[in-house]
Amino acid sequence: MVKYDPKAWFALIFHSYSRQVLRLLLPGLIFMLVYTFGIAYLILDYFKLHFVSTTAVHSLLGIVLGLFLVFRVNSAYDRWWEGRKLWGLLVNNTRNLAAKVSSFLPESDTASRNFFAQMIPNFVVAMKEHLRKGVNLADLDIVEEDFLKRLKGKEHIPNMISLMLYERVNKLYKDKELTGEQLFVIDKEIKEFSDILGGCERIKNTPIPYSYSMYIKKFIFTFTVTLPFAFITEFGYWTIPIVLLIFFILVSVELIAEEIEDPFGGDTNDLPIDELSEKIKNNVREILLRD
Amino acid sequence: MVKYDPKAWFALIFHSYSRQVLRLLLPGLIFMLVYTFGIAYLILDYFKLHFVSTTAVHSLLGIVLGLFLVFRVNSAYDRWWEGRKLWGLLVNNTRNLAAKVSSFLPESDTASRNFFAQMIPNFVVAMKEHLRKGVNLADLDIVEEDFLKRLKGKEHIPNMISLMLYERVNKLYKDKELTGEQLFVIDKEIKEFSDILGGCERIKNTPIPYSYSMYIKKFIFTFTVTLPFAFITEFGYWTIPIVLLIFFILVSVELIAEEIEDPFGGDTNDLPIDELSEKIKNNVREILLRD
Amino acid sequence: MVKYDPKAWFALIFHSYSRQVLRLLLPGLIFMLVYTFGIAYLILDYFKLHFVSTTAVHSLLGIVLGLFLVFRVNSAYDRWWEGRKLWGLLVNNTRNLAAKVSSFLPESDTASRNFFAQMIPNFVVAMKEHLRKGVNLADLDIVEEDFLKRLKGKEHIPNMISLMLYERVNKLYKDKELTGEQLFVIDKEIKEFSDILGGCERIKNTPIPYSYSMYIKKFIFTFTVTLPFAFITEFGYWTIPIVLLIFFILVSVELIAEEIEDPFGGDTNDLPIDELSEKIKNNVREILLRD
Amino acid sequence: MVKYDPKAWFALIFHSYSRQVLRLLLPGLIFMLVYTFGIAYLILDYFKLHFVSTTAVHSLLGIVLGLFLVFRVNSAYDRWWEGRKLWGLLVNNTRNLAAKVSSFLPESDTASRNFFAQMIPNFVVAMKEHLRKGVNLADLDIVEEDFLKRLKGKEHIPNMISLMLYERVNKLYKDKELTGEQLFVIDKEIKEFSDILGGCERIKNTPIPYSYSMYIKKFIFTFTVTLPFAFITEFGYWTIPIVLLIFFILVSVELIAEEIEDPFGGDTNDLPIDELSEKIKNNVREILLRD
Amino acid sequence: MVKYDPKAWFALIFHSYSRQVLRLLLPGLIFMLVYTFGIAYLILDYFKLHFVSTTAVHSLLGIVLGLFLVFRVNSAYDRWWEGRKLWGLLVNNTRNLAAKVSSFLPESDTASRNFFAQMIPNFVVAMKEHLRKGVNLADLDIVEEDFLKRLKGKEHIPNMISLMLYERVNKLYKDKELTGEQLFVIDKEIKEFSDILGGCERIKNTPIPYSYSMYIKKFIFTFTVTLPFAFITEFGYWTIPIVLLIFFILVSVELIAEEIEDPFGGDTNDLPIDELSEKIKNNVREILLRD
Structure with missing residues (x-):
């Protein structure tokens, strides 16, 4: 933009x-x-x-x-304005998710903190590229050993990342690191990720009749x-x-x-989604990785 | 389309x-x-x-x-755009329902996994055909023995399928396979199915005055x-x-x-609901039936 | 219509x-x-x-x-379209309420099943007539002995019926037939009844300035x-x-x-609310009274 | 009107x-x-x-x-229509709050029943006058001994009344007359009071630029x-x-x-808020004070 | 304005x-x-x-x-009207948050009461200035010793303040001063702060294409x-x-x-956000610090 x-x-x-x-x-x-x-x-x-x-x-x-x-x-x-609203919501949601995860997890659980500090921005980057030409796996931060293996060949990368986030939260819940209520609150944020993605895909894929x-x-x-x-x-x-x-x-x-x-391209009129995803990355890391 | x-x-x-x-x-x-x-x-x-x-x-x-x-x-x-939104929501909802069911159920419960992997797409197919000429039972996957028997002669097939989904979830809850909170979260998704269906029926059945x-x-x-x-x-x-x-x-x-x-027909201007239901089927199965 | x-x-x-x-x-x-x-x-x-x-x-x-x-x-x-939406919601809500009550109550509790199978359609009929010339008590199904006595002379029949529904649900809760969570879920549907009714009354009673x-x-x-x-x-x-x-x-x-x-009359342009309430009656009974 | x-x-x-x-x-x-x-x-x-x-x-x-x-x-x-919607919501909300309080409290607690039967209409009257020339304390029902003393000199009477409602509910909760879930459900209705009031104040106080x-x-x-x-x-x-x-x-x-x-005055075009608050008073009393 | x-x-x-x-x-x-x-x-x-x-x-x-x-x-x-709505919501939200905190905390916990009585207005002031030329830390009330130290050099002051609010609430929860339900209710209000801020930032930062x-x-x-x-x-x-x-x-x-x-400046047409934040400050203090 x-x-x-x-x-x-x-x-x-x-x-x-x-x-x-x-x-x-x-x-x-x-x-x-x-x-x-x-x-x-x-x-x-x-x-x-x-x-x-x-x-x-x-x-x-x-x-x-x-x-x-x-x-x-x-x-x-x-x-265009709806697309802008959805990305605005994404900024808020990632911020909220990071803040919640950060205050729910003990300071000492650096493994989980790192996981979320990398996976939330990964979701945003994948979503952004998915709305453009398709995701290049090289743009993502590698979080775990089999991370790339699980994504390779999948058609819908952001969905897979959101599934991984979900699985991690569930695992923390089963390991009693999160209470039922905390699961509920976090689940709501991740569900909104999927709604935002769905809204953007709709705008992208449906030209006027x-x-x-x-x-x-x-x-x-x-x-x-x-x-x-x-x-x-x-x-x-x-x-x-x-x-x-x-x-x-x-x-x-x-x-x-x-x-x-079609507001998700890289043209002069398009939404500043490159800047927004950079901003999200910095916000999320600042919140989760305070040393 | x-x-x-x-x-x-x-x-x-x-x-x-x-x-x-x-x-x-x-x-x-x-x-x-x-x-x-x-x-x-x-x-x-x-x-x-x-x-x-x-x-x-x-x-x-x-x-x-x-x-x-x-x-x-x-x-x-x-x-037309409202119809598109509703189908976009349906894509999200089925994805979320599958992800939730998948992470709540143990890996070993293949019976339930198969049930949802077939019934969720069944609902989508039935809804699609219900919005067109009416449901042909032959288009549905047969899930259980008395499946077709229960549907035969019913006027409103998608409703019956949503009821069956609901009953199954309830049964899992009574068998303590799902906790109260998990019931609550899953129930919300199935309720939205019915809202989406209601919205599409309204668009379909109400021409301008x-x-x-x-x-x-x-x-x-x-x-x-x-x-x-x-x-x-x-x-x-x-x-x-x-x-x-x-x-x-x-x-x-x-x-x-x-x-x-009337955006639910098969004409050039109509929404790509055939493609969307195919896509939903693949997504749901990918999530629930990972071997 | x-x-x-x-x-x-x-x-x-x-x-x-x-x-x-x-x-x-x-x-x-x-x-x-x-x-x-x-x-x-x-x-x-x-x-x-x-x-x-x-x-x-x-x-x-x-x-x-x-x-x-x-x-x-x-x-x-x-x-007109808002009125249509509200009636569409009513169809969904009655369906959901019936399905929930049906799966929460034991098969054997025919008294309660009959109560809801008659009171939900009663609410719809009363609401419909309330939006027209006023409710004729003879149009309602008699549910309990003192049913008509409680309604006689009241100005706002649909409100009274919704109150009765509410009381019954509360009684079931106090008798431990419903858990707290189930109360919560059912309460939400009945609350929506009142919102739908309020919306229709607003459309009916407020001509343009x-x-x-x-x-x-x-x-x-x-x-x-x-x-x-x-x-x-x-x-x-x-x-x-x-x-x-x-x-x-x-x-x-x-x-x-x-x-x-004013879309609630019986004219050519008006909404098909007679048909919709007949449809609701059949749906609700089919769900609650399967023999 | x-x-x-x-x-x-x-x-x-x-x-x-x-x-x-x-x-x-x-x-x-x-x-x-x-x-x-x-x-x-x-x-x-x-x-x-x-x-x-x-x-x-x-x-x-x-x-x-x-x-x-x-x-x-x-x-x-x-x-004008938004103002009408907000007052329509208020009618619904007061009705719901009264119905819930009535079914949650024992028949014998006449003190609390009287409190709500007077305070809910007080809120409505105060809100109505607040949207006009300002509240005249003489228009309110006196509920408790220090009622007028607490309101005297306050700028924002409806807010104070909503605070008093909130305190009473909290007291009932602390005295174990209300369960946590019941608190939650009632709290939702009172919160909506404040949203409705805020919406009306916005319409009242913000002329076009x-x-x-x-x-x-x-x-x-x-x-x-x-x-x-x-x-x-x-x-x-x-x-x-x-x-x-x-x-x-x-x-x-x-x-x-x-x-x-500006739809809250007493002119020919204005909303019938005098009639609506009278109606609310009667409804609320009918529900809470059935003898 | x-x-x-x-x-x-x-x-x-x-x-x-x-x-x-x-x-x-x-x-x-x-x-x-x-x-x-x-x-x-x-x-x-x-x-x-x-x-x-x-x-x-x-x-x-x-x-x-x-x-x-x-x-x-x-x-x-x-x-302009959306901006007005968001600030109207902010007035409501701060009022609700103060009322809830006030009735949940014991009268004796003056430390926490003071904290919220200063931090809520701090958030509003920081948000207002953030939407104009950027926050001058001298405009904020100093709440705790390391308050300014934590804010210094941060780019997004309102976010940091909302995080501090969140941390305090969490601390009260861990110290058993708040129950899980009370945490849930308060959390909802703070989440809305962030949505309101996000909405205002969107209006501020996105001119028409x-x-x-x-x-x-x-x-x-x-x-x-x-x-x-x-x-x-x-x-x-x-x-x-x-x-x-x-x-x-x-x-x-x-x-x-x-x-x-761009309705957040100080011009004749702009929204009265200076007055609104003054009003919020007074409201919040009146509720939390009644002596």
């Missing part, structure tokens, strides 16, 4: 969009430029057609399209492709900048919505 | 809608074509009428209609049927493509909303 | 509204017909006035009015009454169908919103 | 607004009448100016203003003050009714929003 | 915005004045150009822009910069006030949204 000052108007107006948006916007703008120029040339200079044109149709459809785009970008923003996505793109396309005919008779070649302006405004929205919608 | 790349503009613009949408959209388009042509011919060439026409009425009503359609499609989307649905369709009909009169005097036969364009844009929305609204 | 196919466009377009909507819509339409005709006759043929008219004012106000109506109908829909309701009606009235003046000079007697069309579209929305808003 | 029939169109259209709305609306209307007349006279008859005027600017800004007003009134409505409120008022003012210039050249003295109509429609919304926003 | 009367229309209309809004609005207005005048002079008097101009493009785009701004300001308002913010500013800029061309041919130098009016209305919204969005 780029850090920026939301009040720096000048910079925000003249700074260009992210590469991803531009990669799609520029060809579109060039196509529209050529297309509108072609239409204008054919109608005005080649065939010299004269026909009644109206902006009424595009005015009506434009408002409807605008409504769709506003809702579109807001539902994308809602996902196929037909809906198709509809908005078809609508934008139909709208912009017929746009020149609404202005050509009255404005001649001035139609070109007008069409480009409207195209730019409308298509940007959809592109930005697409970019925001 | 069709997997698609939401950023593939070209494909999305030129790919046609799902069969369901087209089955309703095409006849409408053909009717409007014939109807508008008829109106145009009668007014322009047959009766040669001249009257003042205005786009003001349709411009005003069009914005109101647009507002309704945008809200309509968004409330449909909300249902009759009058509201009727109103939107009457509005669209009245709007498009009177549309030619707003353009005919000024645009002549050009009225036909204009009317068809507006008709296409407006009616598609309602059709897409109808399709999205 | 009328069962209908939301995809049957033809039927929905030509089927008429519910009696309730028509009872209010028809007189309005007739009044507007006479009124607009009167205005038109006076201006065009009697006084033969000529004045500049504009649709700009009504176009602006019309969009604002449209916005209000869309929000109005959506907030009505939200109440007086001023807000008044404002929307005043706005619609002012808007439609001044509408003829915007069209009369340009369209002559064609003003009449135009005004009627706009009147029909706008007033229907408010009428439908009013109808949806 | 005025009881009204939301379907009585005739009454709602011709009944005038609440005094509060009129007290602000009437001077505004008179000012606009004089102002618009003055502008019209100066331009048309005194200076006899002729200039091009357009409704385009006000049409655009009017839609934006309309959007703001619709959102404004809906966020006010949301607060200063700048936002200022902006909407500045916008309305600028819009209406420049409105005559958009119509004057084309419509002459007819500008006056047009401007008054638009002024009336727009300003009413803001006034109604202001009125709805 | 400025206290104001939301019904004082006169004051609100003529009072100027906060310094922050004006600091950005004034230069913009001056730039637009100079720019529009320049354009007008060049077109009308220098080059004496004549071209067809239309308000149709800006009318369409203006509505879309208006929609974005309305949603923008409402999502900013939602954050970079691209989205950029898009709105680019849109406003493009819209206002091309605005003069839409009016110039028809309105001549009157274009200047028209453009300034529209600029003022549109840009204010974005500026107000920016200001509201």
Whole structure:
């Protein structure tokens, strides 16, 4: 995530969009430029057609399209914000789990303390990478001898790590290091790990419904492709900048919505999950390993 | 659910809608074509009428209609997204239930382990089919001798399965294989099964209110049927493509909303519940039956 | 609730509204017909006035009015959907309560089993009628000797029934038929009964604020009454169908919103609460009284 | 709260607004009448100016203003509805607390029964008055000897009452009249009292942000003050009714929003909290003091 | 937070915005004045150009822009309101924690009472300053000897304080001054502290996505910069006030949204968190230290 000052108007107006948006916007703008120029040339200079044109149709459809785009970008923003909330919860949860484990275990049980000080951050790192390209086992701290052996070949690494956490807590309970009540309290935190992970996977794996996505793109396309005919008779070649302006405004929205919608990547708009997992690691270790 | 790349503009613009949408959209388009042509011919060439026409009425009503359609499609989307959330919860819950049962039961109790490894996926499969055409008992794993006998003739299969799960847990509790606290923790997961099922049934069985649905369709009909009169005097036969364009844009929305609204079918827009239940089966077995 | 196919466009377009909507819509339409005709006759043929008219004012106000109506109908829909959710929860809760009671009580305690098998449906029936015209004690199953005596003359029957359920559970607890934990688990379900009832009463008893309701009606009235003046000079007697069309579209929305808003009646749009309570009765008995 | 029939169109259209709305609306209307007349006279008859005027600017800004007003009134409505929900919860909670206390205490402990039968309604009355002008101690039932002495001079009466409830429950627990589990269950209800009170205080004490409120008022003012210039050249003295109509429609919304926003007063739009607290008193006594 | 009367229309209309809004609005207005005048002079008097101009493009785009701004300001308002809710919860929670600690501890344990009477307000003060410029340790009450030593150099002061609270509670539990149940109940309140803090940090640290913010500013800029061309041919130098009016209305919204969005500062629109923390301090001490 780029850090920026939301009040720096000048910079925000003249700074260009992210590469991803531009990669799609520029060809579109060039196509529209050529297309509108072609239409204008054919109608005005080649065939010299004269026909009644109206902006009424595009005015009506434009408002409807605008409504769709506003809702579109807001539902994308809602996902982004939900993703942010889930990661915020994760920060809290890891903190709470570490604090609870730390106060429940005796100072002397360094083995267990080390286990949790490494496994909690391992879960966060695995979850983060799972939401991106998949987990690279080399990114994880090796906790126990057969740690990597148990994870190798598994499809869903964060799940396995959460299972290991669970087993360890259960073992402590059976060894009477934790009372029933303490088990209960700790169990609640680990269960929330799995809910947070599930929520993030849902955001990641469920784009908006196929037909809906198709509809908005078809609508934008139909709208912009017929746009020149609404202005050509009255404005001649001035139609070109007008069409480009409207195209730019409308298509940007959809592109930005697409970019925001999947907030777990490494792009400028994405959530600062790298920083958050680093922060979690430091917090957890500070709490559990005070020397 | 069709997997698609939401950023593939070209494909999305030129790919046609799902069969369901087209089955309703095409006849409408053909009717409007014939109807508008008829109106145009009668007014322009047959009766040669001249009257003042205005786009003001349709411009005003069009914005109101647009507002309704945008809200309509968004409330449909909300249902779809709620359905997705519920299935996401189901994935989490089954995972948690399996993990808890697995760590609570001794390794040696393979009978109970097998029971849960088959009954949890059975519940998911039964729920999925219950939300579609009804459960075919042949799709279920046979767990115990009188399993099919107890289900035969029952109307609500998933409920019966959840009851069986509940009874088994209770039996383990009475046999002192589970402590009171463990009963409590497991009970919470099974209760959530029933809440998820209830939520999905609600989405499935409650279309938007009759009058509201009727109103939107009457509005669209009245709007498009009177549309030619707003353009005919000024645009002549050009009225036909204009009317068809507006008709296409407006009616598609309602059709897409109808399709999205019921997200548990097997269509392109529907949720990937077949894949999810397969995934649940594998997860649950991996956790409970590690050899 | 009328069962209908939301995809049957033809039927929905030509089927008429519910009696309730028509009872209010028809007189309005007739009044507007006479009124607009009167205005038109006076201006065009009697006084033969000529004045500049504009649709700009009504176009602006019309969009604002449209916005209000869309929000109005959506907030009505939200109440309707909340009511549906609450009844969905009730179905789940009664099912859970029955299942829990059934597995906690010994098979031999038929007295208690019968008590719950009759009292849970009694609560649902009483709640349903309480949300309509008030409870008729004859609709309830008589459970114990002094059952009717305790209910007679009480204002709030469902509350009394929930209190009786509570007392019975407490008695079982004091008689050591239920453990403390089981009391806790059952108590939670009965508490939810009261929350569901409270939610439904809130929806039932709280119409939208007086001023807000008044404002929307005043706005619609002012808007439609001044509408003829915007069209009369340009369209002559064609003003009449135009005004009627706009009147029909706008007033229907408010009428439908009013109808949806109170979802517990017996009308076409209302929730299927008769069916739901029948279904609950069958479910509960099937679970508790298996012979 | 005025009881009204939301379907009585005739009454709602011709009944005038609440005094509060009129007290602000009437001077505004008179000012606009004089102002618009003055502008019209100066331009048309005194200076006899002729200039091009357009409704385009006000049409655009009017839609934006309309959007703001619709959102404004809906966020006010949301607060009102949240306040209603909180009071609905209070009705439920007091009912539940009374029922639980009643079934936990022996029939013979009339001292404690009387205590709760008076203190629960005391809390509700104190909360209600706290949300209005402040609590008058004379409105409370005197429960114990030093009751008034403890409350005198305290700023936050409902808090003190909730503390007293809490202390009594704790005392019963220490005297072994309540078990640990019963303490837990009762504690939950009293905690919710404090959450409900906190929610109501938040709604009461937090108007919408200063700048936002200022902006909407500045916008309305600028819009209406420049409105005559958009119509004057084309419509002459007819500008006056047009401007008054638009002024009336727009300003009413803001006034109604202001009125709805604070739902705990004694006005026509306010919530029926007097009736609700009377109802709670009767319910609680009926449950706790059955003789 | 400025206290104001939301019904004082006169004051609100003529009072100027906060310094922050004006600091950005004034230069913009001056730039637009100079720019529009320049354009007008060049077109009308220098080059004496004549071209067809239309308000149709800006009318369409203006509505879309208006929609974005309305949603923008409402999502900013939602954050502000969420922040308010969190602080409202904090008031409740601190009150509850104090009440519980007070009734659980014996009257004689003044050491612990003093500890909580100082540490709870310390947490609130530290949280408040953490959300602003960072915590100044001099603002905290010194509770124990090594209090400052433990906090010095730590990055996240409120977290450390919450950990200290947690440790103290645990110590009381191990010393048998608190029962397991009492530990459980108190633990719940302290856990909520951490959730509230996490929520506030999220609001504070996550501005709206970079691209989205950029898009709105680019849109406003493009819209206002091309605005003069839409009016110039028809309105001549009157274009200047028209453009300034529209600029003022549109840009204010974005500026107000920016200001509201971060509600924890010390500005006029910000939440009254100074007062709230003072109030909490008094409440907590009143409850814990009654002499």
